[in-house]
Amino acid sequence: MDNSVIKAPISGTITKVEYEAGEQASAAKPAVYMLGENNYEIEVDVSEADIAKIKINDPAAITLDAFGESEAVGQRIKIKKHTFEVIGVMKERGTVAFQDYDDQILLPIKTMQKLIAGVNHLGLIRAKVDDENNIQRAINDVEITLRERHDITDMSGASDDFTVRSAAEALDVITTVTDALRYFLAAMAALSLLVGGIGIMNIMLVSVTERTREIGLRKAVG
Template sequence: MDFGESLKMAAKTLTANKLRSSLTMLGMIIGNASVIAMIGIGQGAQRLASEQFESLGPNVLFVSPGGNQARQRTNNIPRTLVWDDAKAISEQVPSAAGVSAQKNASFPVVYGSRNSTSLIVGATPEFLTVRSFDVEKGRFISEIDLKRNQRVVTLGADLANRFFGDKNPIGEEIRIRNVSFKIVGVLQAKGSFLGSNQDDAAYIPLTTMSSTLTGRSPYGLDLSFISISAKDEASIPAAEFQITNLLRRRHKIVTDDDFTVQTQKDILQIVGTITSGLTAMLAAIAAVSLLVGGIGIMNIMLVSVTERTSEIGLRKAIGASGNDILMQFMIEAVILSAAGGLIGTIVGVGGVVLVAAFTPLEAIVAPAAIILAVGVSGSIGLGFGVIPARQAAKLDPIVALRSA
């Protein structure tokens, strides 16, 4: 019997038992859909993280208080990074094009009967250029505001919209931690960064933040971090080296650093490693359903061999060889697994598209993931189909006919 005849018979047998065939394919459908969806969502998360880091500003480095070992040992980050460090970097690091000092805290913000607990950022004028923010209305923090400890505030787009809607907020006053601040500007929408909404924030002069809301550390006006924009991408390694040496001299460090210097690439690499690991783990968990689907195919094929004993005996009696019977059942197993794989692929791609439609994630369907999932499902069907196929091929025709 040629391959075409075996294929026709296999298709006819499977279509004669539509419900059984559909239920058998269900494991493969779920497995393929899960694997493709998990890989697509993971790659979308990596792409989103990359875009968000690029939105922080071009060629940006971040200096934060506390060395890596100190951060691992305790949650109490030392307050040793101060505004004087930022000034020194601006003056003494030739690779730095701009330096922005920043102190973050979360405080209640009140306007009339409306209130919100939002991020309060003590900033300097350089924040706009270093972090690539733009002003939509009014202005940002100025040098005069810093020198005079002015109680002025520039609102993020979402915070301004929540309090004022379509009304122009310039000149209005809000209360931050029960202290009045005059609104002088509104920033353009920037979007979220790793789950934190950058537009739900209020920006006040760094000096006002320290003197009015948070106080100082024993070392001076302490910072949450310093953002530095390098002159160009090629200058980033030099800037990182120069900043590290400068701060080690200023802090009189002879052992472990009490600060951490990271580039966008460093942080993105860490995030990429985490998301890649999570994607691989989720895909591996989803792939278990492929194994379950393969076991289901084997079980159904074994039942099919038992039910079709008389058919096998009759075909052998009229001249079908063991290889013909083997091919018949192998083709049926492969059709079940391949059909389940194709349907699962369609479902998985549809799932990725739906996730992209309702979340910030981009729809990414990797051809390699589709090929891998369909190939694995076909291989699993072939592998698990061997046992029942060989069992059918080994049946003695006389015994098979007698047992019918």
């Protein structure tokens, strides 16, 4: 359950617990961030009129952005029993390559490592180069820096415990996979055409063979 996101399968008004604001559930918006079993907590305000409708273990439809973009700043949320204050809301960026950039929560890196992840290392770093002509130079600088930090003396790269890739290299990988799929589909289409053609030829040959005597008789009669 770690690092998974539950999203509403369809769009519609939340009806599990009636809410006066009439918040909308959208298929593109996350419902609950799962931070490990029993490690997440959500607090909501329920009116006295709705308390009687709620029972223990009842399913609930919940959205973390219920307070809206304009009222989010200053609100508090709990992640792994730690309270955080919302200090800002980013503009909508949409989805790119199946990744929704609007369902992310940004935390100070040291706070995230200590309180949430419980680690002291990074799994991914993204860097932006000021000029595309300096990409290779930046890659070399990053590799040298990481080798120094990881106490790697082999500068050939054979002992590296990390990978540095540029966006162009990632695009090349995607292009290679796409080309392979395209060639595979083309080969399948050609094979299907060949098999179909052979089948039609066999049917025509059988038909002619079966009517050989009839054809000879018709030729003899004229």
